[in-house]
Amino acid sequence: MMQERLQELQEEALQKVSAASNLKELNDIRVAYLGKKGPITEVLRGMGKLSAEERPKMGALVNVVREAITSAIEEKQAVLEAEAVNAQLAAETIDITLPARPVNKGNHHPLTRIVEEIEDVFIGMGYTVAEGPEVESDYYNFEALNLPKSHPARDMQDSFYITDEILVRTHTSPVQARTMEKHKGQGPVKIICPGKVYRRDNDDATHSHQFMQIEGLVVDENISMSDLKGTLEVFLKKVFGQEREIRLRPSFFPFTEPSVEVDISCKICSGKGCNVCKQTGWIEVLGGGIVHPNVLEMAGFDSKKYSGFAFGIGVERIAMLKYGVDDIRHFYTNDIRFLKQFHHHEA
Amino acid sequence: MFVSYKWLQEYVDLSGISAAELADKITKSGIEVEGVEKKSEGLKGVVIGHVLEREQHPNADKLNKCLVDIGAEEPVQIICGAPNVDKGQKVAVATVGAVLPGNFKIKKAKLRGEESHGMICSLQELGIESKIVAKEYAVGIFNFPQDAQVGEDALEALGLDDEILELSLTPNRSDALSMLGVAYEVAAILRRDVKWPTIEKEEASEKASDYISVKVEATEDNPLYMAKVVKDVKIGPSPLWMQTRLMAAGIRPHNNVVDITNFVLLEYGQPLHAFDYDRLGSKELVIRRAKDAEKITTLDEAERTLTPDHLVITNGTEPVAIAGVMGGANSEVKSDTTTVIIEAAYFKGSTVRKASKDHGLRSEASARFEKGVDPARVREAGERAAQLMAEYAGGTILEGSVEYNDMKVEPAVISITLNKINGLLGTSMSVSEVQDIFTRLQFDVAVEGENFTVTIPTRRGDITIEADLVEEAARLYGYDNIPSTLPTGTTTPGALSDYQQKRRKARRTLEGAGLFQAITYSLTSAEKAAQFALEARESIRLAMPMSEERSQLRLSIVPQLLEVVKYNNARQIDSVALYEIGSVFLKQDGEQLPEEREHVAAAITGLWESHLWQGEKKPVDFFVAKGILEALFDTLGVASQIEYRQAEVKNLHPGRTAEVLLNGVVIGFIGQVHPTVQKELDIKETYVFELSFKALAEAEVAPIAYETIPRFPSITRDIALVVDSATKAGDIQSIIVEAGGALLKEVQVFDLYEGDKMEEGKKSIAYSLKYFDPERTLTDEDITKAHDKVLAAVKDQAGAELRG
């Protein structure tokens, strides 16, 4: 009798478990069948009436039934729990194509990008970055650079003088003169000098009364024109691309002798000739040369023992060529729509 | 310098080399050829015609009906509007089918009922600039000399088929400011010879010295003066070939005498002047500095006031020319001139430059004197001009010349070794290669082993030192042949200085916080220069500004950034966030140069957060700007050294401005731009800061020392305090921190209430206090002890009551 009752209970319970649709129902079933007041407990209580031989058999059977119901409940519980999680996930699903919350992010001015890039190339070659005042004495801006007062290249009209003796610098070369002086005739000097410079020009698409320059200077024993050529090759290829070629043309600057102008092969036409390079296949990017012995001597270097090379680059020109900017005034207008275009890392 | 390819052939053989090839070679060896122009390019069908008849057009007052022989079977009828056209003239005729500049095609036409088979041309219509057309043809058509051949190509006769090389000369290469100079350069490049003009002339028995005497008083300015006298000249047009050469070089033809002086100037690079002997008013030329306020009316009919800086040629009494710059009207060669004095002189460059600058007169002559003419060529140029005047102005040259000559013409001699040349260039040229280069340049060179002793001709005044010879060697050897190497020798560590690294980090921090880097002008107006200055100092003004707007060096950056905000706002860009790191310029007493202090400044306006579809939109406020500053302080390691102090700064909102102090010293400000200023600039609510970046970057920074990460729990206590409305949250915070002692690790404001539930004049500020001890778990007792101190302190020092 008891055995049949147990079979019945098991079947009944398993059916209810299977039909349960949520965790609460399932818990109610657990309490109803396996709880202290449940029918199985009742069956156990009735076991007292059984003989000593039957009692263990019956006990084992009760356990089997209890196990079966428990495991059915557990299985069902796992299923129901998984369903609940899935329902929650479905309810929480979002449209990931909606716009992101913007993170505020600014960036370098394009001229700073160029300056830092060039600084890093030269730091990698053992240079330090030298800086100096933007308001300079006539001496450092001109005289120490082999431009005596009577020199035609230093027309008052071209420079912003403050008094007869001071002016806003017209190039970053005075930093070279100052740095050489600090070395007290002892090489090597290996510097690049970035900075703002000023000329008495009317602002238009290609002229700016304020612009940025980077100059480089190396003074040591046995420095030659070929060293300048090789150094500029490394630097210009880094900035403009490895496939660019460079060429030196003779030129004239008072502070270098011999002086050269340096062209790179035109990127647009690969040297075949186009409007950008005025059909020449070459684009002028900088000037340089072998430091004039007068400049070395004035800064305290023995020009018989030491030689040096120097070069100077207009940062705006580089930026205009590299990014295709067509008007130099953009660099100083600071239109946000202009500035924000220079945001990502380039190889 | 414009160089005619045809003309150049008279001085150097150019066979087998085109103008374009020549241009390329010249550029590569040191003188940049900016372009090669052929004026007749695209033009055709212009011939020399002979005007056989001219009569008034029957239906038009201002038109002429001409019958012109153009070398065809029949003469043609041409209607011409030129006022100077007349019977018998030889003229340029654009025949039917001709093409003129601007692709203007000549067709058969009917003008007021009369047929016209072509057009009689002015020089301007053939593409010649008005400023170089002789004055007599400035209005109207050009007349060829009577011996011109009818039917011949007029473009060729005018030299327009020539190719003109435009040389861009660096200041050192004034030797190439002449045809002969260019010939030397080209001869060196092509390994050919220079052909000098031959001067053959007859001189009369009358002596030049019978006519004129020369006295140089300013011997320093004028070491060499030579006067030649040519009498019986007939003023008229110079030969067409001479006129076309002048025009090719950009010089306007005048008359034979003046044209000859200009021709020789172009040929030799030696400026000459011609005086009308009879107008001179005396028989002497005295060269001296002008007297103060002395006056001269120059050839351009302008009266000029002189100073003792200016060198003048006088007739013994009054100036007749400003030396090297311009002649005087009183001694001008005119159509009735018969006797001419040719002046060939060496005037000191700086003296000529001063006069040319003071009078705003820059001419072909002054430009050459300023750069220094070849002293060896002065006299020869004078002789050459005399010869040409005999030949082309019918003159008689008087015997000899009258001269003052104290010119020491000593060619420079420079010694140099092969080693020096190869060492400076990084090349491995041989002795013979170098010798060859100097020989091609026609420098005298003596070779001894590997030493060169080079004598430099006076025409190359730019070569004075070894390095100049190295340059000559380099440019003729070819820069393409120089190898590429990198400097060897002592290695040096490359690095940014500490300061430079901090500047880079500051940029990255500010950009990471959302600001764009701006670069603005250092020059500004007087008003803006000082507008937001940290210190009241007088701004530095340029001696000769180009405009008031860019006349002073800035004392602060904020005004420049506000200009940028204004620019962007005016273009519908409402949200602008910018910073700049740059110098300001502070005048220093007793110092020549100003102090240049690097500042960091920012301007922020518009929306700071904008995430619209989630309904979030937060405008910039003071605390946004303050947060950015704090990120910067943190990066620079100075956060703990900074304090803010509510302050009034000119042009900033008095209630929303703070001074920023670094270790107790004011280094800048942060605040909202004063609403009145915002209105003036037409910008929206804008927050700015400007601080001395120098002070920030030079502050001492403690090294990073690791602190144990707490293993024991912290305990947080919140308090809400009721205080007077004027009490500063920061002051209370300082009191709390001070009183909380070692266990109090963090204090944060988490609520501020000033609403109507508060008593009038009071507000409530709530702080969250976090206590912990890295060594142990805190007991309730520990905390209560510390917290009670805090409560007592705020009550005591700030009158704060715990809010119930």
Ligand SMILES: [Zn+2]
């Ligand atoms: Zn190109």
